[in-house]
Amino acid sequence: MKENVLKVSQLKVAYGGIKAVKGIDLEVNRGELVTLIGANGAGKTTTLKAITGTLPSCKTEGEIFYLGKQIRGSQSFQLVSQRLAMVPEGRGVFTRMTIHENLLMGAFTRDDKAGIEADVEKWYGIFPRLKERSAQLAGTLSGGEQQMLAMARALMSHPELLLLDEPSMGLSPIMVEKIFEVIRNVSAEGVTILLVEQNAKLSLQAAHRGYVMESGVITMNGDAKDMLNDPKVQAAYLGEG
Numbered sequence: 001m002k003e004n005v006l007k008v009s010q011l012k013v014a015y016g017g018i019k020a021v022k023g024i025d026l027e028v029n030r031g032e033l034v035t036l037i038g039a040n041g042a043g044k045t046t047t048l049k050a051i052t053g054t055l056p057s058c059k060t061e062g063e064i065f066y067l068g069k070q071i072r073g074s075q076s077f078q079l080v081s082q083r084l085a086m087v088p089e090g091r092g093v094f095t096r097m098t099i100h101e102n103l104l105m106g107a108f109t110r111d112d113k114a115g116i117e118a119d120v121e122k123w124y125g126i127f128p129r130l131k132e133r134s135a136q137l138a139g140t141l142s143g144g145e146q147q148m149l150a151m152a153r154a155l156m157s158h159p160e161l162l163l164l165d166e167p168s169m170g171l172s173p174i175m176v177e178k179i180f181e182v183i184r185n186v187s188a189e190g191v192t193i194l195l196v197e198q199n200a201k202l203s204l205q206a207a208h209r210g211y212v213m214e215s216g217v218i219t220m221n222g223d224a225k226d227m228l229n230d231p232k233v234q235a236a237y238l239g240e241g
């Protein structure tokens with residue numbers, strides 16, 4: 001039986017008079033990697049922010065269920081302790097803290113000291129560049145390194161659901177490849193993931209299912225492999241056709 005980890009129903013968000021999200025439905029089942037793709041300004045980030053309680057004061061309607069519980073209006077810190085983690089666009093690392101401190105902050109809801117230390121070592125193994133720079137302030141890292149740190153920090157909380165906003169943005173091709181390799185591995189380990197991306201090809205290749213968002217509405221959804229082969233998706237998002 002499929003179990004919803006996240007279920008968004010008729011979500012609407014308006015910034016003053018601007019309707020950014022116009023009544024969308026979306027669900028992510030346990031263990032799935034689901035991607036939400038769409039052009040600039042389609043409303044993808046706004047959707048993620050509505051889920052994580054990080055929107056500025058603006059009008060939100062509809063329902064957001066996380067693990068069967070309504071969370072619309074919850075604060076982001078409450079959600080982290082319920083094991084819902086987000087890596088925001090622009091990374092959001094603590095720039096005045098060291099890399100090591102950032103990783104430990106990611107585990108602030110845990111109290112298994114030995115497990116936390118083992119996880120820090122695990123992430124240093126995956127991203128050796130972070131280990132080399134562990135005592136350096138996070139603000140001095142390159143964009144790609146900050147993305148690595150932001151992902152590792154979010155995963156230090158052992159999330160049930162991980163939300164990623166444009167993890168490939170502004171990164172070199174090699175870095176993008178590395179980040180997607182980590183996303184695929186984390187998904188294979190069983191973490192449920194909602195991935196917002198403009199790189200439709202890479203994200204549909206990695207995902208189980210996908211949604212296309214245009215001007216605040218979901219215009220298409222389905223199996224990611226089918227979407228990769230869909231002429232409309234190819235023409236609009238994959239630079240083909």
Ligand code: ATP
Nearest residue numbers: 015018020038039040041042043044045046047056
């Ligand atoms: P991008 O990939 O560029 O981040 P997106 O699909 O994530 O695009 P959103 O950032 O969610 O899109 O923006 C959706 C719409 O809402 C856009 O028209 C944008 O201009 C508007 N918008 C976003 N944030 C605000 C804000 N704080 N105040 C007013 N309008 C906003």
